[in-house]
Amino acid sequence: MSLIRTEGLEKIYRLDHVEVPALRGVDLTIEGEEFLAIAGPSGSGKTTLLNLIGGLDRPTAGQVFLEEQEITRLNKSRLAELRLRKIGFVFQAYNLLPVLTALENVEYVMLLQGIAAGERRQRALAILGEVGLAEYANRFPNLMSGGQQQRVAVARAIVAQPKLVLADEPTANLDSTASSELLDLMRQLNRDHGVTFVFSTHDPLVMERAERLVRLRDGKVFGDE
Amino acid sequence: MSSLRLLMKLAWRNVWRNRRRSLITIASVAFSAAILVFTEALLVGSHEQMVLQVLDTHGVGQLQIHARGYQDDPTIFRSFVPSAKLLRFLKGDRELRGFAPRVQGEGLAEVGQESKGVMVVGIDPELEQGVTPLAAEIVTGDYLEPNDLQGALVGERLLKSLKAKIGASLALVTQTRRGTLGAARFQIRGIFRTGVPALDENLIYLNIKSTQRLFAFGDRVTMLILKLRDPTLAKLNHLKRALLAQVNPQKLEVLTWPEFMPELVQFLRFDSASGYVFLLILLLVIAFGVLNTILMAVLERTREFGVLLSLGTQPRRIFGMILLEALLISLIGATAGALLGSGVSAYVVQHPINLSGSSMESFESWGIKPLFYAKLSWGIAVYPALIVLGLGVLIALWPALRAARIEPVEALHTR
Numbered sequence: 001m002s003l004i005r006t007e008g009l010e011k012i013y014r015l016d017h018v019e020v021p022a023l024r025g026v027d028l029t030i031e032g033e034e035f036l037a038i039a040g041p042s043g044s045g046k047t048t049l050l051n052l053i054g055g056l057d058r059p060t061a062g063q064v065f066l067e068e069q070e071i072t073r074l075n076k077s078r079l080a081e082l083r084l085r086k087i088g089f090v091f092q093a094y095n096l097l098p099v100l101t102a103l104e105n106v107e108y109v110m111l112l113q114g115i116a117a118g119e120r121r122q123r124a125l126a127i128l129g130e131v132g133l134a135e136y137a138n139r140f141p142n143l144m145s146g147g148q149q150q151r152v153a154v155a156r157a158i159v160a161q162p163k164l165v166l167a168d169e170p171t172a173n174l175d176s177t178a179s180s181e182l183l184d185l186m187r188q189l190n191r192d193h194g195v196t197f198v199f200s201t202h203d204p205l206v207m208e209r210a211e212r213l214v215r216l217r218d219g220k221v222f223g224d225e
Numbered sequence: 226m227s228s229l230r231l232l233m234k235l236a237w238r239n240v241w242r243n244r245r246r247s248l249i250t251i252a253s254v255a256f257s258a259a260i261l262v263f264t265e266a267l268l269v270g271s272h273e274q275m276v277l278q279v280l281d282t283h284g285v286g287q288l289q290i291h292a293r294g295y296q297d298d299p300t301i302f303r304s305f306v307p308s309a310k311l312l313r314f315l316k317g318d319r320e321l322r323g324f325a326p327r328v329q330g331e332g333l334a335e336v337g338q339e340s341k342g343v344m345v346v347g348i349d350p351e352l353e354q355g356v357t358p359l360a361a362e363i364v365t366g367d368y369l370e371p372n373d374l375q376g377a378l379v380g381e382r383l384l385k386s387l388k389a390k391i392g393a394s395l396a397l398v399t400q401t402r403r404g405t406l407g408a409a410r411f412q413i414r415g416i417f418r419t420g421v422p423a424l425d426e427n428l429i430y431l432n433i434k435s436t437q438r439l440f441a442f443g444d445r446v447t448m449l450i451l452k453l454r455d456p457t458l459a460k461l462n463h464l465k466r467a468l469l470a471q472v473n474p475q476k477l478e479v480l481t482w483p484e485f486m487p488e489l490v491q492f493l494r495f496d497s498a499s500g501y502v503f504l505l506i507l508l509l510v511i512a513f514g515v516l517n518t519i520l521m522a523v524l525e526r527t528r529e530f531g532v533l534l535s536l537g538t539q540p541r542r543i544f545g546m547i548l549l550e551a552l553l554i555s556l557i558g559a560t561a562g563a564l565l566g567s568g569v570s571a572y573v574v575q576h577p578i579n580l581s582g583s584s585m586e587s588f589e590s591w592g593i594k595p596l597f598y599a600k601l602s603w604g605i606a607v608y609p610a611l612i613v614l615g616l617g618v619l620i621a622l623w624p625a626l627r628a629a630r631i632e633p634v635e636a637l638h639t640r
């Protein structure tokens with residue numbers, strides 16, 4: 001059973017009667033425990049593809065299967081439930097809730113899942129340790145560097161033990177050292193926790209680190225290595 | 226920590242992330258709650274005072290006992306003899322400040338060449354003092370001596386239209402209850418001024434015995450008027466029920482002031498209504514301001530809602546969070562406002578506001594001093610604050626709904 005399967009995925013944005021095709025028939029299969037990069041020039045449809053896979057948006061045509069369950073027709077509430085249980089997200093920036101500390105940000109998802117306070121705290125602290133931020137637990141995001149914030153975001157994405165973490169250009173706002181460190185961390189977590197990572201990038205240095213590289217151009221897959 | 230407590234924590238911190246804006250919003254909520262409490266305190270307090278003053282200056286008591294039907298058809302043909310049992314009951318009632326009998330009827334007054342239609346009121350000079358301030362309203366001459374059957378008290382304006390002077394001889398012609406003519410001469414002993422034009426130009430007070438003779442009443446009276454020590458409506462109604470058990474309801478009627486002066490009730494309603502219209506406008510203005518700030522707070526956090534949604538937060542939880550933020554702001558504001566409003570009201574309870582000299586004619590025509598009294602009670606302090614609180618949450622419904630309906634992709638797209 002594949003983790004993710006898309007069939008003829010199409011997305012057309014309509015802007016004042018102008019149709020902007022963002023995806024034009026993407027067929028992609030992703031297995032469990034993969035470490036996969038989606039690369040492509042700006043506007044090629046990377047963000048759109050990740051959003052559709054994560055159930056944040058609906059396709060114009062085609063289907064997305066998560067563990068062979070079709071998710072494209074679920075209602076908003078069911079999609080939220082699905083994301084809560086199975087998918088973690090990391091965005092380019094401003095991932096964290098500014099009014100919560102690093103620890104609380106990480107705990108948030110487990111709270112939604114209804115995990116008891118003791119276990120929640122323990123797991124949050126453990127994962128912050130894993131991403132190397134144990135002593136930043138009680139900091140608010142605005143007092144952390146961009147790289148540290150992204151690490152907290154990764155910690156939050158992984159702590160609830162999802163099947164899949166979707167990261168849209170997670171290194172785009174980081175310098176090369178911080179980028180490299182974040183990738184090391186993601187790779188580490190991918191191995192240790194067996195979680196599938198799918199991340200987009202247009203940075204060649206980042207592509208090199210991927211186990212599998214899917215290239216997009218003009219909304220179509222045009223390379224899979 | 227339950228998810229409700231998380232929601233609480235998030236809402237609380239979100240309220241304080243823009244401290245300045247939240248404080249301004251809280252201040253405007255508090256301001257409106259305070260105004261609401263204070264206005265209500267003034268309305269209730271002033272109305273209570275107003276009623277007591279009006280009843281006093283009109284010399285009508287707070288509760289009246291008539292022959293049945295007199296209220297609807299006030300003529301000399303409806304009168305009664307107070308039973309000894311009833312008088313004993315009234316004398317023994319500790320709650321009563323006083324009670325007084327009245328004989329009332331129309332007549333024609335003549336002084337020299339001048340004549341005028343008047344209302345003749347017969348009083349018991351001693352008992353009257355326990356119920357109305359007539360003795361204190363004498364501006365020239367003297368109040369009636371208990372045994373003075375010749376004396377008459379005349380209103381200031383009536384005296385003028387009769388072109389009479391104190392000590393002058395006054396002839397009264399009436400129709401008796403038998404349909405015959407009644408006539409007698411009196412001497413003007415005193416001149417009174419109640420401040421109510423309609424009374425000062427129409428009333429003549431005589432001893433009740435002379436009046437009974439004038440109308441061929443025998444021992445009959447037109448009414449008994451009663452005054453309580455603590456004239457709350459509850460006490461009045463209680464006394465009314467007790468009285469109805471003493472008398473024959475087929476023959477007598479017992480009326481509290483809202484029943485025998487319905488026009489006063491109307492006036493108070495109208496006065497409250499204009500007060501409430503002013504408050505409603507104020508509330509709408511403030512509500513609009515609060516709506517604006519909450520909407521702004523929601524719109525500028527759109528991206529954050531996108532993140533919350535992507536993490537699997539249910540839209541209804543976001544809805545709840547915004548409502549909770551509004552509730553917190555309104556709760557702090559309404560509490561502060563209730564305290565402030567009660568404080569100001571408590572001061573005015575002690576120090577009534579004097580507005581004499583301003584445009585208060587409508588009050589003075591009722592014989593009311595232009596003093597503003599306040600009254601404070603739990604209800605007066607709490608209900609207006611609850612209204613503001615409820616309104617605050619109601620207003621937040623729309624922004625909260627907007628926040629809950631945000632599409633995650635669009636939200637993440639902003640900024």
Ligand SMILES: Nc1ncnc2c1ncn2[C@@H]1O[C@H](COP(=O)(O)OP(=O)(O)OP(=O)(O)O)[C@@H](O)[C@H]1O
Nearest residue numbers: 013015020021022041042043044045046047048049
């Ligand atoms: N909300 C939207 N409304 C209209 N058009 C959109 C919207 N989002 C994306 N597009 C268009 O769809 C196409 C694909 O966009 P997408 O964001 O998926 O590309 P991308 O590969 O992520 O680009 P980038 O590297 O710049 O992030 C682009 O032409 C873009 O302009």
Ligand SMILES: [Mg+2]
Nearest residue numbers: 046047048168
């Ligand atoms: Mg993109």
